């Protein structure tokens with residue numbers, strides 16, 4: 001059975017001013033706010049809803065998942081951080097993850113005193129199910145799988161992920177930050193089962209990175225613990241409102257996601273035809289991992305010409321690679337021209 005840290009069973013949640021108040025009121029003298037709001041059109045001098053009720057209702061309708069199974073964070077990074085804190089007993093438990101993958105799992109794991117068991121992907125970045133299961137034990141209460149994986153762009157087949165989930169007994173987190181760009185944008189939602197936590201973000205496909213909004217779809221006991229133990233006002237009122245507004249506008253956003261997918265294919269095609277590019281890895285996210293000679297030098301040469309990519313050559317299996325986010329058509333053309341100029 002998946003478990004939380006033992007001391008949490010008896011924890012007394014912090015109760016914010018707005019937690020203690022029930023019913024209707026017109027005069028709020030409970031939270032030490034400033035009663036004047038001269039700078040704002042909206043009532044932003046008041047604390048935001050700590051339970052994100054309206055945002056969770058909007059997400060619930062969008063996802064067809066009960067609001068009791070949805071929790072919202074300041075980016076999915078906040079949720080990753082919280083999940084590690086409530087599952088791993090410091091200096092005793094290990095979080096299980098893969099490498100190369102999203103570095104935040106291991107970094108924040110270590111920050112919280114968790115041990116980190118990183119299992120290397122197999123050749124061609126496939127999911128090493130046997131090795132993962134071998135690394136799992138009673139002291140790995142949580143596993144992070146990023147699908148599509150950052151930085152490789154790999155979208156592991158459902159059957160492989162199932163083979164792992166069938167035998168893993170801790171919390172299995174599927175980080176779906178890039179799922180909207182994949183060939184199966186509903187991701188793991190149709191395959192959900194108890195003990196699995198889906199992490200989603202508004203930062204990528206939804207184009208809202210600056211708002212800091214992410215959410216998780218999880219068992220009610222996870223969501224309930226989150227709302228009892230998270231920082232009281234983790235999401236600003238404007239961020240919650242922006243989330244509610246944008247959910248209604250997916251039809252206006254979807255064409256941009258499609259455009260990025262088409263640009264990804266075009267960029268991958270052009271790059272793979274360049275004689276000095278060793279490899280463009282298949283990607284189901286909004287970036288491409290590209291292997292080329294002297295990748296570190298290429299990274300700096302691009303930077304000198306005003307183009308920032310991500311050098312990934314220090315990661316296992318990623319020697320001489322850069323990760324390139326798919327930009328606009330013009331940006332991608334500039335990238336190609338600049339790369340050609342560097343190599344000519």
Ligand SMILES: Cc1ncc(COP(=O)(O)O)c(C=O)c1O
Nearest residue numbers: 075076077102150177201203214
């Ligand atoms: C795989 C993955 N998960 C989560 C995040 C964090 O996203 P957010 O902006 O929601 O914190 C990122 C950001 O790059 C990411 O690549």
